[in-house]
Amino acid sequence: KAGVTQTPRYLIKTRGQQVTLSCSPISGHRSVSWYQQTPGQGLQFLFEYFSETQRNKGNFPGRFSGRQFSNSRSEMNVSTLELGDSALYLCASSPTGIAANEQYFGPGTRLTVT
Amino acid sequence: AQTVTQSQPEMSVQEAETVTLSCTYDTSENNYYLFWYKQPPSRQMILVIRQEAYKQQNATENRFSVNFQKAAKSFSLKISDSQLGDTAMYFCAFIERGGSQGNLIFGKGTKLSVKP
Numbered sequence: 491k492a493g494v495t496q497t498p499r500y501l502i503k504t505r506g507q508q509v510t511l512s513c514s515p516i517s518g519h520r521s522v523s524w525y526q527q528t529p530g531q532g533l534q535f536l537f538e539y540f541s542e543t544q545r546n547k548g549n550f551p552g553r554f555s556g557r558q559f560s561n562s563r564s565e566m567n568v569s570t571l572e573l574g575d576s577a578l579y580l581c582a583s584s585p586t587g588i589a590a591n592e593q594y595f596g597p598g599t600r601l602t603v604t
Numbered sequence: 605a606q607t608v609t610q611s612q613p614e615m616s617v618q619e620a621e622t623v624t625l626s627c628t629y630d631t632s633e634n635n636y637y638l639f640w641y642k643q644p645p646s647r648q649m650i651l652v653i654r655q656e657a658y659k660q661q662n663a664t665e666n667r668f669s670v671n672f673q674k675a676a677k678s679f680s681l682k683i684s685d686s687q688l689g690d691t692a693m694y695f696c697a698f699i700e701r702g703g704s705q706g707n708l709i710f711g712k713g714t715k716l717s718v719k720p
Contacts, residue, residue, distance in 0.1 A: 591654045592651075
């Protein structure tokens with residue numbers, strides 16, 4: 491089976507712009523979750539989608555949003571980018587959810603906001 | 605508020621020895637899950653082990669085992685027979701069981717170096 495893929499792998503954006511990141515889960519997995527990793531704040535959970543519905547959510551402002559399609563692929567959108575949004579964004583997929591004992595992470599998208 | 609604390613920012617261990625990484629958490633919930641994740645340098649995050657709070661038996665996965673002390677809200681990870689490939693950042697995490705809109709909360713991480 492192919493692993494979790496994230497596109498693009500690297501991205502440079504300017505403050506005020508918006509960005510969309512994509513995550514393709516392992517075939518058959520219905521859960522996709524998103525994480526932000528920064529040197530200052532560490533690893534933080536953004537949200538989880540399961541069968542096209544947001545099921546769990548971290549403490550991020552509304553500028554961060556996501557969606558999941560019927561084929562389980564997920565996108566994450568950040569609007570009105572700020573310098574502090576520069577981070578490694580990880581996604582993970584699971585057959586049943588983020589509390590499962592099967593979770594597989596992608597390589598991440600490195601976002602730089604200038 | 606629920607919190608996860610990893611008190612050891614960095615640790616080192618000799619190859620083949622045993623090391624224990626500490627994690628404490630704070631919650632008023634009774635049902636939850638605890639996790640240890642491993643992030644090797646420049647490689648993808650891996651889920652190492654998961655513990656269900658309602659199970660008293662400590663979870664084990666090959667050389668990795670946990671010491672779950674629910675009353676003390678402690679969840680340490682023991683790595684036996686350490687290998688060079690165990691060098692990584694290790695994150696402890698918590699999420700309450702059931703409900704909706706739950707938050708998966710991570711500790712700040714412990715950087716483990718395995719020395720030959």
